[in-house]
Amino acid sequence: MNSTSAAPLAPPASAAGHLPADAVAARTRDLVKTYGRGDALVHALAGVDLEIERARLTAIMGPSGSGKSTLMHCLAGLDTPTSGDVSVAGIALGSLDDNALTRFRREHVGFVFQAFNLIPTLTARQNVLLPLELANREPDWRRFDQLVDVLGLADRLTHRPPELSGGQQQRVAIARALLSSPEVVFADEPTGNLDSRSSAEVLGFLRRSVDELGQTVVMVTHEPSAAAYADRVVLLRDGRLAGTLVRPSADDVVAAIAGLGG
């Protein structure tokens, strides 16, 4: 409640628990993640209750060390929380072993990372198809063609990552994340390495995937201009929710971040 944004600001308490169940793609309850022990104990997450709306673009923001990456890793089943619950698509992740978690990732989750998104030895096409191949599933070729077309990758499919620009690599990663129509696509600083034109392109694609395909996207970013593409911005500080912005402008985000003292 330290937020001093001019944009419509919902209280943190309302970030969870007020949405109808079918409108929620992912949910955390009292999520705690600590590192180290004794004097060196660090609370990366100190009790986070959060609901991610279906078919919306949610941005997670916060200063360095606020726990935004850890939150995303826990949501995506890449990291296991110290305590608390995470459920995605109605699946409680806490009860899954490593194999089940892996299956969960490839069936329900897509990833776009800041860097090192693609297997360098595979072509763009092979990279896009990789998760489905790992799952031994036949891709939806109509969707494949549609994605390739929308993302402008048609003449880049036989190239390997080193032969692609940063923006192109990121577009391949988006195609890979979207192909299997996952429950949630997680994007970790997806524009961190890109120039402003490529950034706008990538963010535009993520936005279109939400609007046109009804995709749920969670994006960790520290760029207000990127957060401005989101339907909702969740602010984190010191491992706790520090506020939510709904459809903010870049200026709203800047003001809210400044209010966090980050």
Next chain:
Amino acid sequence: MRTVLWGSLRGHARRYVAAGVAIVMAVAFMVAVNALSGAARDGARAEIVTQYAGADAAVDMRDAGPAAAVQVAEQVSRVDGVEAAVANRRTFLYVGVGPARHLMSVGTVAADEGLRWQEVVEGRPADGRREALVSRSTAERYGVAVGDVLRIEGDRTSPEVVVTGLVESAGGALGASVYVDEQTVTALGDLTSAVDVAVRTTGGEDVVAALADSAAVEGHTVMTRDAWVDEQIRSATRDIDILQRLVLVFAAVAAFVGALVIANTLTIVLAQRRQELALLRCVGATRTQVVRALRAESLVLGVVASAAGLVVGWGLGLAAVAALKAWASDLSLGAASVTPVGMAVPFALGVLVVVGATVLPARRVARLAPLEALRPHETTGLDGRAGRVRAAAGVLLVAAGAAGLAVGTGDRLVLGLGGGMLSFLGVVVLAPLVIPAVLRAVGPLVGRTGVAGRLAAGNVVRNSRRTASSSTALLVGVTLITTVVVGSASLRTTVDRDLDESYALDVGLVASENPLPAGIDRDVAALDGVEAVAVVTGAPITMDGHTMLALEVDDAAAAVLRGDHAVPAPGEIVIGVELSSARDLSYGETAAVRGSGDVVTMRPRGGGSVGEVVLVAPGTLGGLGVSGEPRAVWARGADGAPAEQVMADVATLAPADGQVVGGLSQRGWVALQLDVLLAVTVGLLAVAVLIAAVGMAGALSLSVLERTRENALLRALGLSRRGLRATLGAEALLMAGVGAVLGTALGTAYGWLGVRAATAGLIEDAGLSVPWGQVAIVLTAATLTGLAASVLPARRSTRVAPAEGIATL
């Protein structure tokens, strides 16, 4: 996963080159050995078939004497239906060619033309008595020509024979250097050994059956020609089998080194691909899928490399057979051939080694959390549980290996070999713990040399696994080379010492009855190949009732002897081995010795081959009341002097009652065998050393490439290009140096243990002899190789612009 597999094979093929080459070499080695053995077996087979081409049956006489063979041959030739029979005998004897004499194999020429198998290539067949055929290679070696006279030194007689023709060189059951007619062989006496009685008949199997039942062959086995040829082939190839198995032991060492090199390379390659593999996990690959993919990769590598090894080995086998046929024409070799098993086993072993070597690195990768893909490559130290498990496993392996080394001597050499490999495996397991510890201790010393030194010292302890991999690669190679160097030096010292004890006297003349003529020492000293001469005085004495000649060994005489084992101390009486065997002498703790006066108690002991005499300390004879007179001339041969010639020359100077004694020829013979043995061993181990060298260069250059980003960061932080090069150089020197020093220490230990194990039961307590000069060369060369292998690729990374390097992923 198939696309991942092919993609990564395509993308990482270059990193696998070193590992692949190691496997190609090991497999090729095994296949070449098998091909060569196949050629040898074919050659032996073809030869034996030729040798019995004219025979219809044979009587096995291998367990009977030559006289029995002659008798059976005579009786068999009188059996109905038998046209001819020959008693095939063989022996090794000295053969005089002009003034020189050489040890040669002597075989039999059948009087019957049908049974005569030798193929004359020059001159005419020997068909009369006192005629000989000489194999072409022998004729070339000793300069024998048709028409020459040879003197064959038999037991009682030494017949002279005329060379009537040269024949094709042959081995097999009946092959020899010189062939003489049956009567001449008989004249050589009991020195020959019988092989068989080959029989030519008028008819078929019924004659052979009748022969088998006849009284003529009572007590001996008769076989048809085919059965006997099979039997001979079996026994001939058995020797080849044994040799082949022995050589394959070295192939096992090469494969073992190959396995270490591959495990090491794969550890490095997989460490480099950590992020990529973690990303696979992120996008939904299960642990099993990742491990399976890596296993499939290693399988492809193993199959491709092993297949290449088969081809290369086959080519090497063909080349080796061709080379041997050209240079050693007396070897009977067929065409190079490999049985399916001879191909399949090396191939399977090659594949297995690669797949096996991947197990541990792959398991380590499987533990990788998906999140690793998102983290910068972090340093991996070994501590806590993993370190303790490693330490325990390493110590256990070393202990088990040491136990194998301790008991694996003599007959249980295989145990020793296994122990050696096991303990070295333990060392390799312990390396990531031990090497960083050593580097931590040494580092500060290097750190004093400046910034580059300080950075280098820090770098090598920071990523202990990487450091250990690089150093281990060097360790394997250096250990192997040092083992060979120290092992051969120690073996030589040990054998020399043993020879000094058994053959203290090179050559001597002993007069059993009368004093030697004056001036004979000058004549001996004037001979070619004689280095030092001493006249030894002596007199007859009695010991425990036996009369014998006692020689007084003064300083001059002791100086001629080799070693001091045969030199008697005051009160000792040293007994020559010739004396104790000639008189069947036994002696206890003390002996009662008498000259012309009272009985004196002396301590007897053996002194090796010094002649049919006893040796006493100066002044002993006087104490016994007898006076010595010159009774012997002792001489020491010059290094490399032709032993047979020197002994023969000395013999010409001997007086009527004189006897030539000494071990010069035995010493020369043993030294020659040792030289051949060592040359063969070094040659065979060279394959393993080569594999280790390939692995070493591979590991070091891989670890440098891995660090492009790290190096770029250092450059960005303000380290000059030159400074970076100095840092990398210092690091390489540290890693290589530690690997080389540890390898030298280990190799010294293994070399000594190896000699001990190999000589156990033959020679008591093997001596350790470290040829410091050679070891220093190995140490320096290895360190410099390490330096070159990591600095050369590093030059590329120093040229990369800092920003570019940091962006490289």
